[in-house]
Amino acid sequence: MKYQEQCEIVEKIIDHSYLFLKFRTKNIAKNALAGQFVNIRVNNSFTPLLRRPFSITDTEGDTLSLLILLKGKGTEALFGKKIGDFLDIIGPLGNSFPLINRRAIFVAGGVGIAPFFFLSKTISSGLLLFGVKSKEYLPELSAYSSSFSEVKIASEDGSSGKKGTVIDLLSEYDLSDKVVYACGPNPMLRAVSKILRDCAQVEAYYSIETIMGCGFGVCKGCAVETPSGQYKLACTDGPIFSWNEVKL
Amino acid sequence: MKAPLKIGSLSFRNRVLTASGTFGMGKEFSDFLDYSQLGGITLKTITKNPRQGNPPPRILETPYGLLNSIGLENEGFQKVYQDLKKNDYLRQYDTNVIFSLAGDSVEDYVEMARFFCEIEGIAMLELNLSCPNVHEGGATFDSNPENVKRIVEETAKTVSKPFTVKFSPSQDFVKNSRIAEYSGAHAITISNTFLGMAIHAKTKTFVFKNKTAGYSGPAVKPMALANVYRAAQAVKIPVIASGGISSAEDASEFLIAGASFISIGTLNFVDPGLAGKIAKEIE
Ligand SMILES: Cc1cc2nc3c(=O)[nH]c(=O)nc-3n(C[C@H](O)[C@H](O)[C@H](O)COP(=O)(O)OP(=O)(O)OC[C@H]3O[C@@H](n4cnc5c(N)ncnc54)[C@H](O)[C@@H]3O)c2cc1C
Ligand SMILES: Cc1cc2nc3c(=O)[nH]c(=O)nc-3n(C[C@H](O)[C@H](O)[C@H](O)COP(=O)(O)O)c2cc1C
Numbered sequence: 422m423k424y425q426e427q428c429e430i431v432e433k434i435i436d437h438s439y440l441f442l443k444f445r446t447k448n449i450a451k452n453a454l455a456g457q458f459v460n461i462r463v464n465n466s467f468t469p470l471l472r473r474p475f476s477i478t479d480t481e482g483d484t485l486s487l488l489i490l491l492k493g494k495g496t497e498a499l500f501g502k503k504i505g506d507f508l509d510i511i512g513p514l515g516n517s518f519p520l521i522n523r524r525a526i527f528v529a530g531g532v533g534i535a536p537f538f539f540l541s542k543t544i545s546s547g548l549l550l551f552g553v554k555s556k557e558y559l560p561e562l563s564a565y566s567s568s569f570s571e572v573k574i575a576s577e578d579g580s581s582g583k584k585g586t587v588i589d590l591l592s593e594y595d596l597s598d599k600v601v602y603a604c605g606p607n608p609m610l611r612a613v614s615k616i617l618r619d620c621a622q623v624e625a626y627y628s629i630e631t632i633m634g635c636g637f638g639v640c641k642g643c644a645v646e647t648p649s650g651q652y653k654l655a656c657t658d659g660p661i662f663s664w665n666e667v668k669l
Numbered sequence: 670m671k672a673p674l675k676i677g678s679l680s681f682r683n684r685v686l687t688a689s690g691t692f693g694m695g696k697e698f699s700d701f702l703d704y705s706q707l708g709g710i711t712l713k714t715i716t717k718n719p720r721q722g723n724p725p726p727r728i729l730e731t732p733y734g735l736l737n738s739i740g741l742e743n744e745g746f747q748k749v750y751q752d753l754k755k756n757d758y759l760r761q762y763d764t765n766v767i768f769s770l771a772g773d774s775v776e777d778y779v780e781m782a783r784f785f786c787e788i789e790g791i792a793m794l795e796l797n798l799s800c801p802n803v804h805e806g807g808a809t810f811d812s813n814p815e816n817v818k819r820i821v822e823e824t825a826k827t828v829s830k831p832f833t834v835k836f837s838p839s840q841d842f843v844k845n846s847r848i849a850e851y852s853g854a855h856a857i858t859i860s861n862t863f864l865g866m867a868i869h870a871k872t873k874t875f876v877f878k879n880k881t882a883g884y885s886g887p888a889v890k891p892m893a894l895a896n897v898y899r900a901a902q903a904v905k906i907p908v909i910a911s912g913g914i915s916s917a918e919d920a921s922e923f924l925i926a927g928a929s930f931i932s933i934g935t936l937n938f939v940d941p942g943l944a945g946k947i948a949k950e951i952e
Contacts, residue, residue, distance in 0.1 A: 422700055423701070424700065425700075425701050425941055462940070468733075470733060470935075471730050471939065637697055638693060640728065640737070640938050642739065643727075644727055652721055652722055
């Protein structure tokens with residue numbers, strides 16, 4: 422079941438380049454699974470016209486949290502919202518991360534960290550590998566409820582953690598018999614795939630981002646190509662795909 | 670003067686419909702909307718052969734508008750017909766289900782219309798003539814008035830359920846509307862999306878593989894209003910308005926322009942509950 426609800430902002434934190442918003446929902450939070458997303462109407466006017474999709478970062482009872490990176494006009498409008506404002510949200514949308522009984526490695530690039538706080542509460546004792554451009558893109562991890570067994574950070578300019586990318590962190594691990602969950606920009610996911618191709622018996626799932634219209638399978642605007650040249654929809658077939666199911 | 674709440678012999682609860690391609694195959698909005706609040710729902714256009722659609726990107730947001738180049742992704746006539754034969758889920762909806770179809774030839778339209786008329790859950794058909802005719806180098810069917818005449822005449826002879834004919838705003842829709850009327854159509858739909866385009870100036874490339882795309886949303890409303898007015902002046906059969914409707918006020922404007930019914934398209938994506946709210950407000 423999907424819901425369209427007017428949700429009140431109950432908490433707002435601007436954290437480095439990120440916006441953390443917590444909403445009170447009626448049904449969305451209670452029915453959400455890790456990996457699912459919501460589609461938000463950021464303004465009641467038509468600027469912008471379409472909703473904006475965001476991964477569910479956490480739920481607690483009837484509250485829903487999102488982690489939003491400032492990008493363009495839609496996210497900018499969200500940065501301007503205040504506690505007590507109501508936003509029109511639809512969700513929970515899309516599929517969820519499959520739960521695999523193996524040691525988990527979460528690979529996050531930038532705001533790609535968003536779905537993993539929620540997932541870590543179901544799959545506890547996973548290892549988080551987190552790559553950011555610089556420390557300005559590193560959210561205050563301790564502010565989010567999560568249960569990663571270990572966290573390793575890489576930054577491109579070396580301002581936080583190891584100097585390098587999340588791929589440098591990942592390449593230090595033997596991935597056979599592990600499950601990898603990855604979310605981040607497409608170039609990062611492609612680099613993860615390159616590593617995966619050399620491992621035997623690896624299982625991996627990506628949460629992918631596309632331009633999206635409705636978010637619930639109607640407009641067919643968020644098509645992603647499969648290796649056989651067919652199309653899948655990021656909103657209803659995904660956003661979680663097995664790593665070799667889609668071409669990025 | 671109020672237009673009757675009827676198309677052919679089919680009665681409607683109210684004047685609010687949803688537009689094809691923006692309402693899926695009917696199931697997708699059931700969590701958001703009580704369909705019994707609506708006059709009718711129009712399903713995604715089904716083509717003779719399955720179509721996998723265009724490569725991404727398929728949509729682009731513009732100020733107050735939307736460009737789409739979906740490529741009529743659908744499972745094709747055979748599959749959809751067989752599935753409905755087995756399980757006519759459309760029967761459960763307490764509203765008029767309008768089934769939209771498009772062929773690759775004049776004969777395809779007539780054949781598909783005949784088959785889908787057998788499905789009890791389908792109350793009415795929409796012949797989408799604003800889609801490319803592969804036998805005429807990709808020009809839309811409605812670019813040739815002779816096609817309009819033949820498709821409508823043959824369909825009218827063959828099927829027992831009412832049907833509307835949906836036109837492109839880029840063709841001579843006034844002339845086409847007259848032809849549709851005297852050839853036996855029960856209504857006309859004005860109109861499909863406008864011809865649009867998007868280009869990346871930086872890379873000097875076209876955004877969409879097909880270069881052009883369909884333009885819809887609030888931005889097109891003034892053009893749609895003028896087109897509906899012109900078509901409604903030309904024919905006596907009901908005109909179903911489509912283009913940029915986003916509120917009860919918009920809906921009223923189209924009714925004043927001469928439409929008998931209004932359909933909500935792009936705005937279903939923005940507010941999936943909107944059609945129900947508009948229906949309540951314009952009562
Ligand atoms: C399933 C899913 C989950 C997501 N989760 C998060 C999240 O948790 N946190 C977060 O910060 N962002 C997330 N994103 C990306 C987020 O939706 C975009 O950053 C946002 O839509 C940009 O909107 P804008 O108006 O600020 O940017 P603009 O650049 O002005 O947007 C213009 C258009 O492009 C689209 N668009 C632009 N960039 C992206 C992108 N990277 N991905 C998808 N669409 C884009 C917009 O939807 C819009 O249609 C997610 C995207 C998807 C599909
Ligand atoms: C994503 C998308 C898909 C569409 N698909 C179809 C279709 O399959 N058949 C059709 O007749 N019209 C299709 N249309 C056109 C709409 O039914 C409608 O006529 C048009 O968008 C104008 O109305 P609007 O401005 O309210 O969207 C589509 C429009 C959009 C935006």
